[in-house]
Amino acid sequence: MEIKREDIIHLAGLSNISLEEGEIEGLTKDLQSIIRYISQLDELNTDDVEPTYQVFEMENVWREDEVLPQDASREELLALTKEEKDNQIKVPKVL
């Protein structure tokens, strides 16, 4: 699989990251080498292997449907944001 410049621009768009022109080439190479490294796994025959979704033998870990008091307050949440208004988080206009 070959990583192209357009792939990096597309991925940056999905993640809402803006890249400097100079960064694109470096990232293309980095991602290409990561994929090459991971692709070594393709050599293995996994036809009869069940997919692994998790490495612990756990299942059905549920909790009761009971409201518990929360450790963090709204003020603490809003303190983490850049800007707030009317107890809400203010962000640039999105549509």
Place this chain on the structure above:
Amino acid sequence: MKYIPTIGIECHVQLSTKTKLFSEVDNDARGKEPNSCVSPVDYALPGMLPRLNGEAIKFAVRAGRAMNCEINRSSRFDRKHYFYPDSPKGYQITQFYHPIIGAGYVLLPSGTQIRIEHAHLEGDAGKLTHFDSYSLVDLNRVDTPLIEIVSQPDIHSAKDAHDYCKELWRLMRYAGVTYGDLYNGNMRFDVNVSLAPEGSEKLGTRAEVKNLNSFRSVERAVEYEIKRQTKILEAGEKVVQETRGWSDATGETTGQRSKEEAKDYRYMPEPDIPPINLSAEFIEEQLKDFPLMPADYREKFGEIIAGDTLEVLLDYPELMQKLDEVKNVKLMSNLFASVLLAEEKSAEYLNDLPSAEDLNTLAEMNAAKELSSTATKEVFLRLFDPQMKGRGARNIAKELGLIQENDLGALEAIVDAVLAKPETAKAQDDFRNGEEKVIGFLVGQVMKESKGKANPSAVQQILREKLTK
């Protein structure tokens, strides 16, 4: 050329669990301050782990049963990545590969069957409010449990699209998994519409109208899309695959962002939530008191209650359950439809229905002609009156002086007393000599003696028996 519309619908249902899907936070944010029902799990502070709400699993089993769906013994969660301010996590926890609810079907009132492809559990996103130069984010709704129901493209008209959405709303309320409050967005619909030439085996390119929150807007949006796409196709142009928004005010859909492809969401297994493996016993346990569904009621009451009336009554699950408990379904369904639902206060009345016992007493009194039909309606309404309802149907009827005297023993005594009066002797002789119409005079005398409470037809019958002996 004639074009045939093909419609598939995705419906999001908010579950009425006490807490959210992955945190122990109050799930009922109605009327609460913005960002007051939020935990660090919801906005994904580093180190926070989701803790799955077991009640949502149980609700999903019931929701699946309501749609005649296979319940998948094994299901799991996945992360769906996207970047948007309504989700601080940067991803939504959903079930992409192994949903909890498998294939099934929903029957519309018309009998048309719409197949369900699957349905899955997922967390809702936050709420955005847009202003001129900025948007505000309220995270109260983040990770409210949702069931997303995905239909097969089995719908071919705006009316069926409307009926399907309404039937889902009924089913989810009958199953007891949602408040079904459409005004507050408890159910939201995404509608895929495509057109293909009649007889064509290939489906046309579809447009998806997102975020419809009423049955009426689903119907109107489909009608609009059919018209819009027909125009495009007739002009020899191509429909663009895209997401469109609907405006109730203009009655039109408009193009929005181009749709992200599935691979753009970079789905991956959610590592923090172990798989769900349900035993047959667990599923059975959740369904052991499963109530009748609208289709069951249609089958059961279809010959007793007129179709139009039944469809109106079916909007109220509590009311249908009550009808199922009473003996005289025909009388009670008429009373509910004509008396109760005609009243402006029906919604609040419906929260606290009279007991089946009271309704049965009322039906018995009506059948025994102790109550005229007007009096029956009067007593029926009083059974909802908080001041009176505790007293029982019979006592209410008595207090209001509505009971007709039918007690044969009591009536006979009154008739005997009247016949013993010298002033009725001549009329009795005349009747015995074949003068039929004097019976009216005698009935009148008895009614007078009973102060108007005797049932006139019963009186006449007793008089005839006594005078022909």
